Amino acid sequence: MKEPRIEFEITGMAHGGSAIGRHEGKAIFVPYAIVGETIAARIVEDKGNFARGELIEVLTPSENRVEPPCPHFGTCGGCHWQHIRYEAQLEFKRRIVSDQLARIGGIKDAVVHPTISSPDEWRYRSHVNFHRTRDGKLGFVMIDDRTIMTINECHIIRPELVSLFEQFKDKHLKPEQKRVRLQVGSQSTETLAATNVGDETGGDETRTILGTDKVHYTIKDHTFEVSAGSFFQVNLPQAETLVNLVLERLALQGSEHVLDLYSGVGLFSAFLAPEARKVTAIESYPPAVADARLNLGKFSNIKVMQGTAEQLLTRFLQGHFDAAVIDPPRAGMKPAALDELIKCKPRKMVYVSCDPATLARDAKKLVGAGYRLVDVQPVDMFPQTYHIESVATFTR
Incomplete structure (x- = not known):
């Protein structure tokens, strides 16, 4: 009943x-x-x-309620806020960051700035992961977080990916092809489709099934080569926003040794290197490390190291860093990694977070270790969803 x-x-x-x-x-x-x-x-x-x-x-009804354009909204788990006016989404995200810092982090007076809006509210994603449905079609996870549903359209992926999706949506995937990533580079002619793209933990082998093995993304004046399994921010204009915020918050003078933790393919290191004495980049995912070494090859003051943060900070880097950039996955930093980072005693840290709850958890530990949370700048990397990117600055 x-x-x-x-x-x-x-x-x-x-x-x-x-x-x-x-x-x-x-x-x-x-x-x-x-x-x-x-x-x-x-x-x-x-x-x-x-x-x-x-x-x-x-x-x-709220004055902020709008009609969602996607027929799958309400069943597909990809978007959560299509029914909310975009300007209101931005304010809700700011409030959520502030609330998480207060409730989880115990930081009740945090300075949380208004969320920086995305230039594109729709059609912004440069890559998207699909799952195989039971009948072999491309699908998204439903709102129950378990069932895979077939979709006919998606309003948050770039137009080039819509065209690529049209090529695949009626194909039957093999049983071993559990996941498919569709990806487009900065140049719209450069696309790829790859199967079994994992979560960057070294899971199933990634195989390209259409297009190039890699795509290229241009951020500011630097072009990054990115293989199918490597992580890169989905919203390219907002990736540039993150770079600008990191550089602004660190305000390097040229004499610093900077740690770039969870460095991926080298997005931040490429812009830290011209402003620092030395950059040490740490990344655990082998394809991303290979991409980073290629992308950062022209810089003589960058050392790229492969391994987990907790392993390398404990075994090899028991020293001092003047500053650090931390860009962990959604789960945040592992406790052991955060402990070792604190031992390195960077004077300033910029924490790039994609989950306000884990940011608040890690911020609580940093503040307890003597750091001060200067401010938090939310960045809307994911319009029409509840996901929130934030740039938090800590000093000691």
Whole structure:
């Protein structure tokens, strides 16, 4: 039997994409609602001290509610906020960063600047990962985070990827082709499709099945060669924004030894090198290390090292760094890596985060070790989703 219909007001937006309100004192998380709305919902999961609800009806709509353009919105798990006016998305992201820092990090007075908007609200992704459905078609993970659904269109990938997707959507993938990445370079003529692109932990072997083995991305005055399995920011204009913010926050004088942790294919190192005495770049994913050594080959003051942050900082780099750039995966830094980083005693650190919850967790430890959180600058790398990129600056 279904739970009864309940009505309540939405009072906030939660990290993870849902809106939040209270009914009879209990916090209820409801996807596809917006702060300020009065809604009717049904409880679908009661966790004791909070519950998850399903939106039945919007009784009093927000002025920030808009009509989603994608027919898959509401079932596909790729987008969460297509129903929210873009300017409101930016403000909600700023509030969420501030809230996570206060609740998880214990930093209640953090300076969190207004979110920097993306030049493109739609058609911004330069690569996208699909999964194989049971019948061998390309699909996305549904909102239940388990089921793979077939899609006919996607509004957040670049037009070149739409064309590439059209070539693949009716093909039948082999059972071993569990994942497919479609990717386009800065030049629209340079595209690739690769199967079994993992999560940069050395999982299944990546095989190119269409196009080139690598693509090239131009950020500012530097072109990066990126293999199919290597990570690169999906929103190229905002990748340049990140580079500018890192350089601005570090304000290097030319005498510093800078640590670039989780350095990928060398995005930050390429711009740190001209402004620093020395750059040490650490990356664990072998294809990305190979890309980085190629991309950074013209710089004599960069040392690229392959290995995990905790391994290399412990075994080989028990020394001093003047500054550090940290760009970890969504899970944030491993505790051992963060401990070793603190021992290196960089005077200034810029932490580039793609998850405000893990940023807040790591910020709490840094502040406890004597660092001060100067400010946080959210950057909208992922319009129409709840995902938030942030640049946090720490000094000691």
